[in-house]
Amino acid sequence: MPLRTRAVLAALALAAIPGTAAAADAPVINSGDTAWMLVATALVMVMLPGLALFYGGLVRRKNVLSTIMHSFFGLALVSVVWVLVGFSIAFAPDATGLGLFGGLNFVGFMNVGLQPAQGSTIPFVLFAAFQLMFAAITPALITGAFAERKRFASFVIFTVLWSIFVYSPIAHWVWASDGWLFKLGALDFAGGTVVHASSGVSALIVALLIGRRVVNGDRMEPHDIPMTVLGAGLLWFGWFGFNAGSALSAGGLAANALLVTNTAAGAATITWVLASYLHKGKVSVVGAACGAVAGLVAITPASGFVTAGGALIIGLVVGGLCYSATLLRERVKVDDALDVFAVHGVGGVFGALATGVLATTAINAFPGLIDGKPEQVVTQLIAVAATLAYASIATFVIIKLVDVVLGIRVPQREEELGLDLSTHGEVAYT
Numbered sequence: 001m002p003l004r005t006r007a008v009l010a011a012l013a014l015a016a017i018p019g020t021a022a023a024a025d026a027p028v029i030n031s032g033d034t035a036w037m038l039v040a041t042a043l044v045m046v047m048l049p050g051l052a053l054f055y056g057g058l059v060r061r062k063n064v065l066s067t068i069m070h071s072f073f074g075l076a077l078v079s080v081v082w083v084l085v086g087f088s089i090a091f092a093p094d095a096t097g098l099g100l101f102g103g104l105n106f107v108g109f110m111n112v113g114l115q116p117a118q119g120s121t122i123p124f125v126l127f128a129a130f131q132l133m134f135a136a137i138t139p140a141l142i143t144g145a146f147a148e149r150k151r152f153a154s155f156v157i158f159t160v161l162w163s164i165f166v167y168s169p170i171a172h173w174v175w176a177s178d179g180w181l182f183k184l185g186a187l188d189f190a191g192g193t194v195v196h197a198s199s200g201v202s203a204l205i206v207a208l209l210i211g212r213r214v215v216n217g218d219r220m221e222p223h224d225i226p227m228t229v230l231g232a233g234l235l236w237f238g239w240f241g242f243n244a245g246s247a248l249s250a251g252g253l254a255a256n257a258l259l260v261t262n263t264a265a266g267a268a269t270i271t272w273v274l275a276s277y278l279h280k281g282k283v284s285v286v287g288a289a290c291g292a293v294a295g296l297v298a299i300t301p302a303s304g305f306v307t308a309g310g311a312l313i314i315g316l317v318v319g320g321l322c323y324s325a326t327l328l329r330e331r332v333k334v335d336d337a338l339d340v341f342a343v344h345g346v347g348g349v350f351g352a353l354a355t356g357v358l359a360t361t362a363i364n365a366f367p368g369l370i371d372g373k374p375e376q377v378v379t380q381l382i383a384v385a386a387t388l389a390y391a392s393i394a395t396f397v398i399i400k401l402v403d404v405v406l407g408i409r410v411p412q413r414e415e416e417l418g419l420d421l422s423t424h425g426e427v428a429y430t
Contacts, residue, residue, distance in 0.1 A: 028116075028121065029115070029116060029121060029122065029123060030121035030122070030249070032250050033121040033122050033248070033249040033250050034121070034122050034123065034126060035250070036245070036249070036250035036254065037122050037126050037127075037130055037245060037248065037249075038126065039241065040130060040240075040241035040242075040244065040245025041126070041129050041130045041133055041241065041245065042241070043237070043238045043239075043240060043241025043242070043245065044130070044133035044134065044137065044238055044241045044242050044245065045075075045133050045136075045238075046234055046237065046238040046241075047133075047137055047234065047235055047238035047239065047241075047242065048071050048072070048074075048075045048133075048136060048137055048140060049071070049072070049231075049234065050231045050232070050233075050234025050235040050237070050238055051071045051137065051140055051141070051231065051235060052067070052068040052070075052071035052072055052231065053068070053227050053228070053230050053231030053234065054227075054228050054231025054232050054234075054235060054289070054293070055067050055068075055070075055071065055143065055144050055147065055231070055338055056068045056224070056227055056228075056231070057222055057223065057224040057225060057226070057227030057228030057229075057230075057231060058144075058147075058222045058228055058286075058337075058338050059147050059148055059222070059223065059337070059338070060148065060218055060220070060221075060223050060418070061223040061224070061428060061429060062417070062418025062419070062420055062421070062427075063147065063148040063418050063419050063420060064223065064224070064420065064428040065419075065420040065424055065426055065427070065428050066147075066148070066152070066418075066419035066420055066423055066424060067143070067147050067148070069152075069424065070140060070143035070147075070155060071140045071143065073156075074136065074139060074140045074143070074159050075136045075140070077156065077159050077160060077163075078132070078135050078136040078139065078159065078163050079132060079136065081135075081160055081163050081164060082128075082131075082132045082135050082136070082163075083108065083109050083132075084107065084108060085107055085164060085168075086135055086163055086164060086167070086168045087106050087109070087112070087128050087131065087132070087135075087168075088102055088103065088104055088105060088106035088107045089101050089102050089164065089168035089169060089172060090102060090131065090135070090167075090168040090169075090171040090172050090175070090176065091106065091128075091131070091171070091172065091175070091176050092104065092105040092106045093105060093178060094172070094176065094178040094179070098180060099172070099173065099176075099178055099179045099180030099181070099182070099183060100169060100172070100173070100180065101168065101169045101172050102168075102172050102176060106128075109125070109128065112124055112125050112128050113125060120248075121248075121249060122248060122249075127248070130245060131171075134171075134191060134194070134195060134242075135163060135167055135168070135171070137195070138163075138167050138191075138194075138195045138198065138199050139158075139159045139162050139163055139167065139199065141195075141196070141199040141200075141203070141340055141344055142162070142199050142202050142203045142206060142340060143155070144203065144336075144337060144338030144339070144340040145203035145204070145206045145207040145210075145336045145337060145338070145340045145341070146206050146207065146210050146337070146408075147337040147338055148213050148337060148415070148418075148419060149210060149211075149213050149214075149409055149410060149415050149419075150210060150408055150409060150410070151406060151407060151408060151409065151410050151423075152419075152423050152424075153406055154402050154403075154406045154407065154408045154409075157402050157405070157406065158398060158399065158402050158408075161398045161401075161402070162202065162394075162395065162398055165394055165398065166198060166202065166390070166391055166394045166395060166398075167194070167198065169390075170193070170194050170198050170387055170390065170391065171194050173386070173387075174186055174188050174193055174194050174383065175188070175194065181193075181382075181383050181386065184379055184382065184383070185366075185376070185379050186379050186380060186382070186383035187301065187302075187305055187355050187356065187359060187366055187368075187376065187379075187380065188301045188352060188355070188383065189243070189246050189257070189300070189301055189302065189303050189304030189305060189355075190242055190243045190245075190246040190257075190300045190301065190303055190304070191242075191246075191300050191301065191348075192297075192298075192300050192301025192302070192348045192349075192351040192352040192355065193301065193348065193352050193383050193384060193387040194387075195300065195344075195348070196297050196300060196344040196345070196347060196348025196351070197344075197345060197348040197349050197352060197384060197387045197388060197391070198348075198387050198388075198391040199340065199344055199345075199348075199391075200340055200341045200343075200344035200345020200346065200347075200348055200349075201341065201345050201387075201388045201391050201392050201395075202391050202392070202395040203336055203340035203341050203344070203345065204334070204336060204340075204341040204345060204392075205392055205395045205396050205399065206395065206399055207334050207335055207336040207337070207340075207341070208334060209396070209399050209400075209403075209408070210399075210408055210409055211335070211409070212333070212335040213335055213337065213415070214412055214415045214416055216416050222286060225285055225286055228286060228289050229285060229288075229289050231289075232288075232289035232290075232292050232293060235292075235293060235296065236262075236265055236292055236296060239261055239265070239296045239300075240258050240261060240262075242261075242300065243257045243258065243260075243261045243299070243300060243303040243304075244257040244258040244261065244303075246303070246304060247304060253304060253363070253364070256303075256304075256307075256363055257303040257304055259308055259311075260299055260302070260303050260306055260307070260308055260310070260311035261296065261299050261300075261303055261311075263299075263308050263311040263312055263315060264295040264296065264298060264299035264311040264312070264314050264315035264318075265292045265295040265296045265299070265315065266292075266295070266315065267295060267311070267312050267314075267315025267316045267319065268291045268292065268294045268295025268296075268298065268315040268316070268318050268319035268322075269288050269291040269292045269295060269319065270291070270316075270319065271291065271315070271316050271317075271318075271319030271320045271323075272287050272288065272290060272291025272294060272319040272320070272322065272323050273287050273288050273291060273319075274319075274320075275319065275320045275323040275324070276323060279323075279327075287323070290322070290323075290326075290339070290343060291319045291322075291323070293343055293347075294318050294319055294321075294322040294323075294343050294347045295314070295315040295318060295319060295347075297318075297343060297344050297347035297348055297351060298314050298315065298317075298318035298347045298348070298350050298351035298354065299311055299314055299315065299351060300348070300351055301348070301351045301352045301355045302314060302351055302354055302355040302358060302359070304363070304364055305355055305358070305359035305360065305363055305364050305366060305368070306355070306358045306359060306360060306363060307360060307362060307363060310354075310358035310360065313354075313358065314350075314351060314354050314358070317350070317354075318346075318347050318350050318351070321346060321347075321350055322342055322343050322346050322347050325339075325341070325342035325343075325346040326339050326342045326343075328342075329341070329342050349384050349388070352380050352383065352384050353377065353380050353381065353384065355368065355380060356368050356369060356376040356377035356378075356379065356380035356381075357369040357370060357377060358370055359371065359376065410422065410423070
């Protein structure tokens with residue numbers, strides 16, 4: 001995270017302390033930065049329907065509506081949770097003294113006003129709205145692991161609990177100025193650990209606990225590849241807001257983040273398609289879409305710290321790496337239905353570690369291994385390990401709790417019929 005962003009977060013935290021903001025110099029909102037962040041927030045929101053289409057095209061046609069509903073309704077759920085308590089847990093001044101989670105200063109968006117704290121050029125409420133979109137898409141990513149077989153009521157409860165008890169604390173660790181990983185010096189510009197590593201490993205836990213889908217003679221193939229490619233295109237488009245918006249201003253850092261985001265996505269698309277061709281002898285369209293997403297995932301933590309050359313390296317490596325992870329998933333027969341762990345988990349972890357290697361002062365004030373700071377790799381390893389461990393344990397507990405109360409899986413007959421009809425009483429195609 002850049003120095004400018006760290007200063008903003010520190011100032012926002014101070015604003016929650018009565019009297020602090022009033023005692024500071026009058027803040028100044030920059031209309032250009034504010035306009036850019038309004039656009040960036042909208043771009044990240046577009047990623048939710050993009051994800052809905054991406055996932056929706058990959059499932060069987062009898063489950064496309066239920067899959068799309070996970071992303072669409074998830075946005076509504078997290079929007080409410082974030083205002084009520086999620087933002088406060090993530091970004092309010094630490095309540096523990098250990099950098100674990102925020103207090104109650106921002107519950108119900110109390111103290112989240114129109115004016116920025118000292119050091120910020122955008123309204124505090126806009127910063128909170130931008131972060132809301134990150135909070136919304138992260139649990140939506142997990143839904144690809146349990147597609148076609150989870151109870152809708154269980155999905156709702158799981159999403160609420162996961163958002164509060166997994167996403168928000170990890171966001172506090174990494175992005176709040178008094179979070180323990182923030183103070184340790186972990187670098188995560190836009191969510192390699194907070195968003196992708198946490199959701200990827202959680203998806204793996206859910207897939208292991210919920211079990212494999214009922215095949216019943218069905219061909220387990222994507223039912224609408226054009227829908228998937230359209231979804232991937234919307235994700236690529238929205239990712240410019242995801243990464244470039246994390247600069248919190250319209251300047252050179254945002255411009256570089258946009259460039260490296262596009263570069264990594266392009267490189268990963270090429271290497272995934274090449275790996276697939278060498279393995280199967282066909283040029284896969286689905287593979288191109290998945291490769292693009294893998295590149296976008298991997299560049300996310302590094303986008304504020306690396307050059308275009310670094311992004312090229314990240315994209316070229318992660319395309320083949322995530323493709324290999326999908327093959328491993330098939331071999332071990334874990335039914336992570338839409339390869340969430342292989343793409344987001346593996347890609348997010350790789351991107352976080354690559355940031356420790358490739359971060360350069362040519363872009364930001366935080367050097368990595370190539371700029372003479374090898375200990376940054378160790379810091380990144382600690383951040384990744386802590387995220388994976390906490391997300392895995394917390395997700396296991398949440399799933400077990402939901403299973404005891406509601407049951408997490410639909411009855412076999414409903415699964416065979418398809419969740420579109422059995423749960424929603426509707427069909428996507430007539």
